[in-house]
Amino acid sequence: MKALALLSGGLDSMLAVKTVQEAGIEVEAINFTSPFCRCSGAAGGCGAAASAASQLGIKLHYQGCGEDYLRLVENPPHGYGRRMNPCLDCRIHKFQLAKQKMDEIGASFLVTGEVVDQRPNSQRKDALDIVERDSGLRGYILRPLSAKHLRPTIPEEQGWIDRQRLLDIKGRGRRQQMDLAEGYGLDYPCPAGGCLLTYEEYSQKIKDLIRHNGRLDLRSVNLLRFGRQLRLSPEVKIFIGKDEAENEQLRNLAQPQDYLLEAPDVAGPVTLYVGPRDERLLNLAAAMTAGYASVPPDQSVAVQATSGAERLMLDVQPMPRPEIRNYFIYHVE
Structure with missing residues (x-):
């Protein structure tokens, strides 16, 4: 049996x-x-x-x-x-x-x-x-x-x-x-909830995906695990890495049509830009990237945006973090 x-x-x-x-x-x-x-x-x-x-x-x-x-x-x-x-x-x-x-x-x-x-x-x-x-x-x-x-x-x-x-x-x-x-004589992990869907912050991110994408897909859902997540427009979303491990994850998850943004001359995050190319929004994403980099708030910095063979250098002022938070999908950092 x-x-x-x-x-x-x-x-x-x-x-x-x-x-x-x-x-x-x-x-x-x-x-x-x-x-x-x-x-x-x-x-x-x-x-x-x-x-x-x-x-x-x-x-x-x-x-x-x-x-x-x-x-x-x-x-x-x-x-x-x-x-x-x-x-x-x-x-x-x-x-x-x-x-x-x-x-x-x-x-x-x-x-x-x-x-x-x-x-x-x-x-x-x-x-x-x-x-x-x-x-x-x-x-x-x-x-x-x-x-x-x-x-x-x-x-x-x-x-x-x-x-x-x-x-x-x-x-x-x-x-x-x-x-x-x-x-x-069994060893076992401490009891804990195992499903991300039971968490308020994650649930808000799922609702945002359904509202703007119409339906869920595995790639979009997998990305919800990484970075600070911000909605720049109905079609464009960015993920800003919180540490070097997340920066590397975002680099690995980027697809050819996405943009990766980082300030090459200073310590700071990697940002993954997902959505159609929009010059204004790319500059906005670059300013947010600089806002989490080691840059004085009154100093401009060059942020590189890379997508496939395309490389742009964007000269931006760091956006203050309180302003960046207005774009968060869920307002907990």
């Missing part, structure tokens, strides 16, 4: 796997990556999930959430949480992908670390029922940590797993889970 587990790498998902393993079930795991994961972004895999899989001795599959997932974020059938987080539709989407993986590897049921009433949007009993119904997995989702607060699943009814081995954890507290992890 084999089960597929959703493995975030956090405490609850690790304990769910361990509980099922202790009942003699073979487990493989799946980890979902998306542009909104705090740990991994759109590419690669989650380090916490890889570490958890290694501790648990299970095979780990990675599954990316792409453009179809962005359509859900734009218009989720079940609505948003407090921010731009479409929690129910996100779970349904991931469970549907997990169902495909179950069929591929020959797993008989799905295991998750969900705990009843731990999260207000997606872990209420009615929300769990909606996810089961709409994912096409009714009866096949085992939640070992809260199983005794839920109706028996098909794995329990069929005798694949003994219900008495399952747990009765409920609510937001983590003491029971921590005690269990200590008993199993």
Whole structure:
């Protein structure tokens, strides 16, 4: 008998796997990556999930959430949480992908670390029922940590797993889970929210993208992780690096039609200009770049703007930072 587990790498998902393993079930795991994961972004895999899989001795599959997932974020059938987080539709989407993986590897049921009433949007009993119904997995989702607060699943009814081995954890507290992890000798990361869509600042940036671009795309969403973000016009947006690591990220993310701006003779940021060429806005972006460079406010400085083979030298006065902040998409620096 084999089960597929959703493995975030956090405490609850690790304990769910361990509980099922202790009942003699073979487990493989799946980890979902998306542009909104705090740990991994759109590419690669989650380090916490890889570490958890290694501790648990299970095979780990990675599954990316792409453009179809962005359509859900734009218009989720079940609505948003407090921010731009479409929690129910996100779970349904991931469970549907997990169902495909179950069929591929020959797993008989799905295991998750969900705990009843731990999260207000997606872990209420009615929300769990909606996810089961709409994912096409009714009866096949085992939640070992809260199983005794839920109706028996098909794995329990069929005798694949003994219900008495399952747990009765409920609510937001983590003491029971921590005690269990200590008993199993598991190392785990500190509990923390993993989705950027639950943060106010990030949600405002997503709303700005939808308002001006009409729809989300992976490149635009991935850029939201970097730099101070400013809207210069409905079509033009800039990203000003906050440190050398972000400067390098912006250099790497620039496409041939974008402009990269920096003052070559002084220490300062790299600015990524995304949108159609506009001389006035390029000069505005250059002044903002100089505003974060090591330049006295009353002294002009040369800022180089590069796009493909084009190189411009723009002589500008640094814009005062209070003025720059008027262009921020979200007014927190």
